[in-house]
Amino acid sequence: MSYFRDNIDSMTAYVPGAQPAAGETVIKLNTNENPYPPSPKALAALGEFDGERLCRYPHPMAGQFRAAVASVLGIGEGWILPGNGSDELIVIIARACAGSNRPIVYPYPTFEFYLTQAQIENAGPIQVSFDDEYNLPVDGLVAAGGAVTYVANPGSPSGTAVSNDALSELAERLTGVLVIDEAYVDFAESDSLELAKNCDNVILLRTLSKGYSLAGLRLGYAVANPQLLDGLAKVKDIYNVDCIADCVGAAAFEDQAYKIATAAKVNASRAKLTSDLEALGWSVLPSQANFVLVRPPGGNAQQVHQSLKDRRILVRYFNSPKLDDRLRITIGTDEQNAAIIGALTELKED
Numbered sequence: 001m002s003y004f005r006d007n008i009d010s011m012t013a014y015v016p017g018a019q020p021a022a023g024e025t026v027i028k029l030n031t032n033e034n035p036y037p038p039s040p041k042a043l044a045a046l047g048e049f050d051g052e053r054l055c056r057y058p059h060p061m062a063g064q065f066r067a068a069v070a071s072v073l074g075i076g077e078g079w080i081l082p083g084n085g086s087d088e089l090i091v092i093i094a095r096a097c098a099g100s101n102r103p104i105v106y107p108y109p110t111f112e113f114y115l116t117q118a119q120i121e122n123a124g125p126i127q128v129s130f131d132d133e134y135n136l137p138v139d140g141l142v143a144a145g146g147a148v149t150y151v152a153n154p155g156s157p158s159g160t161a162v163s164n165d166a167l168s169e170l171a172e173r174l175t176g177v178l179v180i181d182e183a184y185v186d187f188a189e190s191d192s193l194e195l196a197k198n199c200d201n202v203i204l205l206r207t208l209s210k211g212y213s214l215a216g217l218r219l220g221y222a223v224a225n226p227q228l229l230d231g232l233a234k235v236k237d238i239y240n241v242d243c244i245a246d247c248v249g250a251a252a253f254e255d256q257a258y259k260i261a262t263a264a265k266v267n268a269s270r271a272k273l274t275s276d277l278e279a280l281g282w283s284v285l286p287s288q289a290n291f292v293l294v295r296p297p298g299g300n301a302q303q304v305h306q307s308l309k310d311r312r313i314l315v316r317y318f319n320s321p322k323l324d325d326r327l328r329i330t331i332g333t334d335e336q337n338a339a340i341i342g343a344l345t346e347l348k349e350d
């Protein structure tokens with residue numbers, strides 16, 4: 001006898017990357033956080049926030065933040081649904097659209113939280129393998145017949161990007177919704193906003209966690225046509241975004257210049273880290289995100305992961321098919337990246 005539904009008993013919990021205690025000195029390159037602080041304008045908005053506002057409920061649609069996104073992207077507010085991180089939007093979509101005989105489908109490997117939501121809703125999942133170059137398996141995804149099909153673009157943990165042509169073909173051929181998870185779009189060469197505007201089954205997900213250095217604030221948003229978002233809003237928590245996130249997130253989003261400059265620094269460091277790793281004999285997938293998926297020369301990723309941990313450098317290791325000979329390394333500051341290259345050079349000499 002259990003207190004839980006059968007599928008909850010049989011699923012495994014999502015395991016987040018390790019978070020060291022405050023004050024612990026580690027080089028933390030395991031969860032794709034931004035190494036730079038949030039925009040000074042966001043920090044000023046936080047400093048000036050009137051604490052007495054906390055006695056009232058927040059705007060149910062994070063009105064201040066939603067207005068900022070609408071103005072920057074040049075779309076109507078009805079096309080934007082804010083969430084408590086894009087993780088919450090992934091939960092909302094599963095709740096509204098997926099279930100038994102309404103599977104969640106995605107190319108594998110990808111963000112594991114889609115799997116978690118599919119298991120909670122008894123909605124598959126159906127996983128369709130990427131090839132070794134991480135081309136989008138359009139035919140396989142269409143054949144799987146998802147009520148919801150997820151494509152993270154750029155992908156995690158690969159960092160690779162697929163073309164808008166491939167996504168557009170997929171959107172057209174699917175009978176269910178296509179969710180394009182653009183968590184890393186701020187580091188990428190292109191985006192799919194036009195696709196979301198033009199296809200009535202496309203939902204774009206974005207977050208302030210990566211490009212805006214606000215992972216701790218918990219704020220993201222969906223872009224889709226208003227009819228689709230009205231359906232999703234039915235299943236959301238009443239006040240899903242708190243008033244501090246609404247205010248600080250708006251200030252951060254309005255400061256596009258800061259976000260663009262920060263992403264440019266990260267991308268320059270990504271190029272440097274890539275060439276340094278390649279010089280050590282590592283293979284590196286071409287990344288459009290703030291991390292790289294890399295294979296050590298001997299493929300002994302688990303051992304390298306542990307040796308780095310012993311040196312207080314955290315990177316991500318996935319003990320799963322197609323990934324267990326690789327590490328995912330978040331792009332840090334140039335100083336942090338030099339530290340990991342130093343450690344790997346030492347390990348090579350041992």
Ligand SMILES: *Cc1c(COP(=O)(O)O)cnc(C)c1O
Nearest residue numbers: 085086087111152183207209220
């Ligand atoms: C980080 C990440 C998210 C989660 O973003 P939050 O807004 O912090 O919840 C969603 N999707 C992918 C692919 C991510 O890597």
